[in-house]
Amino acid sequence: MRFARALVQGQEVTAAVAGEPGAEVLHALRGTTTVVDLAGAPRGAAREATDWALRSSDAVPVSSVRLLPPVTPLAVRDFVAFEEHVEGVRRSIDGEGGVVAEWYEAPAFYFTNPHGLIGAHDDVPVPPGCGALDFELEVAVVVGAPGQDVDPRHAADHVFGYTVFNDWSARDLQRREMKVNLGPAKGKDSATTLGPWIVTPDELEEFRDDDGFLALRLEASVDGERVGHDLLSNAGWTFEELIAYASRGTWVRPGDVLGSGTCGNGGCLAELWGRRGREDPPPLRPGNVVRLDVEGIGSVENRVVAGKDLAHVPVVPPARARSRQRERGGRVAS
Structure with missing residues (x-):
């Protein structure tokens, strides 16, 4: 099954997706049913909703x-599950080679902006x-049943x-922020592509390898020229293991999104910059079109456009020098 959200004649619609690749159609779900509703519903609800939509709703191309x-998730976590990506980007961001030992110990992630989807x-x-704008080729899992301290064997x-995930990254902002040993923040805050739809696990089981990984082909291109390609199964952890780790000591809820992190072999420009020692290919500019293809799921394609110049946004001043006195002194408003 596949589920999408779309604007149809000015109305937001959640729909079942049918049809062959390149000729897909949408069939609106009953009433105000959303993906989050289906994700948190008992088993069989998604199939029932799809069957109703295919029988009862008109097909919209x-x-x-x-x-x-x-x-529309409340939480979006993005992991960094590909060793090859870490090798290249670490050199690009901080000039260091290799992969830190801590990466192998547990899957690391950060929370990104659910309002930037x-x-x-x-x-x-x-x-x-x-x-220095960059793309990142990833796949995300959408959580169904809620859970805390989930056992990987039952995750x-x-x-x-699953859906395609593009973690757009401002690499120059990211480099500065991460020198504070916190973040990323504005380096990752502006946009994340999610789409084109969510594909349920039954449609992808044929791609699962003997180790439990989904061996989906991944490809990224800029202006029609392939920049990178990889297999999703080159990740260090399965999605089930990522869900288990995300739920440790806390909850994952229906609709939560967990990104795999960027694949290797050119899954982003920064990895190539780190390996080549120069910005080759160059950072993305207005007019560039980035396309990400994930076998079994689909494609997303976004055009980069000019954004707001710093001169046209409110400015936050640099930190001002302050004393470290422990008692109030000087003028204080009454």
């Missing part, structure tokens, strides 16, 4: 609508102050589906 992010074909403005019960 995907080519005639604007696709929205297929889910964009659709499969939306434009991507360059963030204010960014001179498949908490998977609702």
